[in-house]
Every structure is written in structure tokens, then in C-alpha cells.
Amino acid sequence: QSALTQPASVTGSPGQSTTISCSGTSSDIGSYHYVSWYQQQPGKAPKLMIYDVSKRPSGVSNRFSGSKSGNTASLTISGLQAEDEADYYCSSYTSSSTLVFGGGTKLTVL
Amino acid sequence: QVQLQESGPGLVKPSQTLSLTCTVSGGSISSGVNYWNWIRQHPGKGLEWIGYIYSSGSTYYNPSLKSRVSISLDTSENQFSLRLSSVTAADTAVYYCAKDLTYSLRGFDPWGQGTLVTVSS
Numbered sequence: 424q425s426a427l428t429q430p431a432s433v434t435g436s437p438g439q440s441t442t443i444s445c446s447g448t449s450s451d452i453g454s455y456h457y458v459s460w461y462q463q464q465p466g467k468a469p470k471l472m473i474y475d476v477s478k479r480p481s482g483v484s485n486r487f488s489g490s491k492s493g494n495t496a497s498l499t500i501s502g503l504q505a506e507d508e509a510d511y512y513c514s515s516y517t518s519s520s521t522l523v524f525g526g527g528t529k530l531t532v533l
Numbered sequence: 534q535v536q537l538q539e540s541g542p543g544l545v546k547p548s549q550t551l552s553l554t555c556t557v558s559g560g561s562i563s564s565g566v567n568y569w570n571w572i573r574q575h576p577g578k579g580l581e582w583i584g585y586i587y588s589s590g591s592t593y594y595n596p597s598l599k600s601r602v603s604i605s606l607d608t609s610e611n612q613f614s615l616r617l618s619s620v621t622a623a624d625t626a627v628y629y630c631a632k633d634l635t636y637s638l639r640g641f642d643p644w645g646q647g648t649l650v651t652v653s654s
Contacts, residue, residue, distance in 0.1 A: 426579065459640040461580075468629055468647050469580065474640025512580055521595055522582040522638040 427451070427513055427525035434531045440501040443528045445513035446494060451523055453494040457516035460489055460498045462509045463527075469512060473498060500530075508532045535560040537630050537645035545624075545652050551617040555630030555645055556610070563588050563608045568633040570641060571604060571615045573626040581626075585637065586613055593637075620652045 428446040435441035445452070445460075452458055458476045461469035471480050473489035476496065486501045496515070500507055513525040541553035555569070562569065571583040584594035586604040594602045603616040617624060627649050631641035 457639045461641075468644040469641070470644075471634060471640050471642040474634055474642075480634060480640070480642055514580070514582075516638045519596065520593065520638075524580040524582065527579045 425523070427515060427523055429511075429513060429525040429528045431526070432529045432531065434533055435500075435503045436533060437503050437505065439503050440499060441503060441530065442500075443498045443511050443513075443530070445496040445498070445515075445525050447496070447515055447523070448494055450518040451494075451515040452491060452496050454518060455516045456491070458489065458491055458496040459514045460487075460496075461512045461514070462507075463512065464509045472511075503532050505532050535632060535643060537632065537643060539628060539630050539645045539648040541628075541648060541650070543649060543651060545620055545650060546654050547621055547652055548619055551615070551620050551624060551650055551652070553615045553628055553630075553648065553650070554607075554612050555614070556612050557632075558611070561608075562606060562611045562613060566636065568637045569604075569606075569613045570631045570633065570638075572629045572631055572641070572644075574629070574647075575623075575626045582638075583615065583617075583628075585633070587637075622652050624650070625652045626650060 460473040463469045476491045477489040567588040568585045570585040601618045627647040629647045631644040634640040634642040
């Protein structure tokens with residue numbers, strides 16, 4: 424199972440919105456509503472930001488939203504803040520009943 | 534609330550077996566619909582799902598690691614463990630344990646803090 428495809432880096436300005444894409448196939452993102460997004464700060468464990476494509480766990484800011492179209496999922500962060508600077512990973516359930524992650528995207532807030 | 538903590542040797546020799554334990558606090562490891570996972574992250578790289586054990590004891594592994602991986606439950610200690618055999622330098626990584634938030638492989642929360650395992654002679 425190949426990794427999902429994410430851009431290596433994205434840049435945004437404080438207060439603006441940015442979107443991170445996650446491209447998969449009909450064997451993962453395209454067939455299941457089980458896409459998750461994680462935020463990872465340096466030296467820390469990943470933190471779940473979005474699950475089931477667009478649901479937010481308790482305590483996660485509503486500035487974070489998720490969506491899916493075909494084989495591609497997206498994470499949108501609105502009202503960018505300096506604290507949002509981190510690595511972001513997507514993941515998806517697959518037709519093999521396993522989990523595949525994306526390669527990660529480094530978000531820089533300038 | 535549930536918290537997880539990994540423990541185990543930080544250094545393992547090539548060809549030996551890596552063994553890690555995840556201690557769960559704030560909830561019973563054997564109750565309810567719970568999936569307990571191991572995930573690893575190679576230095577400076579992305580995440581790789583290793584496998585899970587269900588609260589009843591059934592397991593499911595990443596096919597790429599299946600021949601070398603074993604995950605088990607210790608309900609008396611409220612722990613679950615990872616064993617990875619015949620390790621090489623390619624198994625050097627930070628290893629995390631995590632619980633599925635809702636159902637199998639639909640989102641991991643919470644996570645342990647992670648533990649770095651280096652494979653070297």
C-alpha cells in the first residue's frame with residue numbers, strides 16, 4: 424500500500440486560510456469516509472485534529488476543518504496563528520483493512 | 534481520561550527482538566470496544582502504522598511487518614506490548630502507542646509520548 428501524497432510544505436500568513444491536500448486512490452480515500460488528520464509539533468506526539476473526514480475531536484479549534492472529494496482529502500486551517508506552525512499528516516483506512524499515512528506537510532506561518 | 538505511556542529498551546542489537554510495553558491509565562484495556570495500536574516514525578520521516586490489538590485480544594498487522602510483529606495484551610497490568618523480531622537499522626524509530634478514538638483505524642487519540650529505539654551493535 425503506497426503512502427498518501429501530501430505537499431512537502433505550505434506557507435500561510437497570520438489570519439489567512441490555508442489548505443493542505445492529501446491524495447490517495449480508489450482503494451483508500453476514494454472508498455472510505457475514514458480520513459484523519461494529525462498535527463505534530465517538534466519533538467511531540469501527533470495530535471488528532473480531524474477524523475472521519477470532517478469531525479473534530481473535543482477540544483480541537485473550529486478553525487480546523489476537513490473535506491473529501493473523490494480520491495483527495497483536504498485540511499483547511501482558517502485564521503492562521505503562529506501556534507499552527509507544525510507538521511501535518513493525513514491517514515486513511517484502506518481496502519486491505521489497514522491504515523496508510525501521508526508523507527507529511529510542513530506548515531510555515533510567516 | 535485515558536493516558537498511555539511507552540516503556541522499553543532504547544537500544545537493541547541487530548537481529549534481536551525489540552520489545553516495548555504501553556501502560557494504560559484511566560481506563561480498562563479489556564473493556565468496551567477499544568483498539569490499541571502501535572505506530573512508528575523513522576527519524577525525520579513520516580508515520581507508519583504497525584498494528585493493533587482489540588480489547589478481546591484479536592490482532593491485525595501491517596502486511597509489510599506482519600512476519601516479524603506480535604502485539605499482546607496483559608490485562609492484569611493494564612498493558613499491551615509490541616514485539617518486533619530480527620530487527621535491523623531500518624527499524625530505528627520513535628515508537629508510539631495509541632488508542633482508536635472511536636473504531637478501528639478511524640483516528641488515534643490519545644497517543645503516548647513516544648520512545649526512541651535505536652538498532653545498533
